[in-house]
Amino acid sequence: MSVRPLRPEPLTRAAFASFGQVIEAEGAETRVVNGGHALRRHALAAVEPGPDGRVILSIFEATPRPLPLVIHMLERHPLASQAFMPLSDRDWLVVVGEGDAAPDPATLRCFRATGRQGVNYRPGCWHFPVLVLGERQDFLVADRDGPGANLDEAFFEAVTIAL
Numbered sequence: 663m664s665v666r667p668l669r670p671e672p673l674t675r676a677a678f679a680s681f682g683q684v685i686e687a688e689g690a691e692t693r694v695v696n697g698g699h700a701l702r703r704h705a706l707a708a709v710e711p712g713p714d715g716r717v718i719l720s721i722f723e724a725t726p727r728p729l730p731l732v733i734h735m736l737e738r739h740p741l742a743s744q745a746f747m748p749l750s751d752r753d754w755l756v757v758v759g760e761g762d763a764a765p766d767p768a769t770l771r772c773f774r775a776t777g778r779q780g781v782n783y784r785p786g787c788w789h790f791p792v793l794v795l796g797e798r799q800d801f802l803v804a805d806r807d808g809p810g811a812n813l814d815e816a817f818f819e820a821v822t823i824a825l
């Protein structure tokens with residue numbers, strides 16, 4: 663059965679809660695620090711490196727995929743979380759799905775994130791690799807380095823994103 667096209671929806675903490683955390687200043691616990699010269703938006707997400715893992719920071723230089731955007735697979739990192747924070751203020755897309763051994767394509771959701779929103783996928787969250795719109799966009803990525811297999815992929819009939 664083919665799945666209807668995905669329509670991007672706004673990224674909110676509530677809507678994303680079962681997939682992980684949204685990294686954004688709005689609504690965060692805020693602390694005035696550095697003698698009033700900085701605001702600390704505190705504990706926006708929990709980076710989980712998993713067993714025998716360490717947290718590493720990387721930069722992804724992501725380039726646009728051909729249009730129309732089709733989702734033909736999802737991946738997950740069963741051992742650890744993975745966070746993406748855009749380094750430029752441009753909207754980007756986050757695609758996730760539900761499922762245990764494999765994602766259910768009927769549960770796919772597409773979120774349109776602003777350039778001031780990042781996500782931290784919880785361990786095991788089915789997601790599509792980082793998706794940018796129109797031009798190259800760089801991201802700071804916090805995820806795991808360590809032993810073990812931390813990537814599962816599942817393929818299915820392509821689902822289109824209706825931009």
Ligand SMILES: NC(=O)N[C@@H](O)C(=O)O
Binds near residue numbers: 744792
């Ligand atoms: N391959 C890689 O590190 N990136 C993916 O995990 C991703 O979610 O973009």
Ligand code: NI
Binds near residue numbers: 739744791
């Ligand atoms: Ni990933």
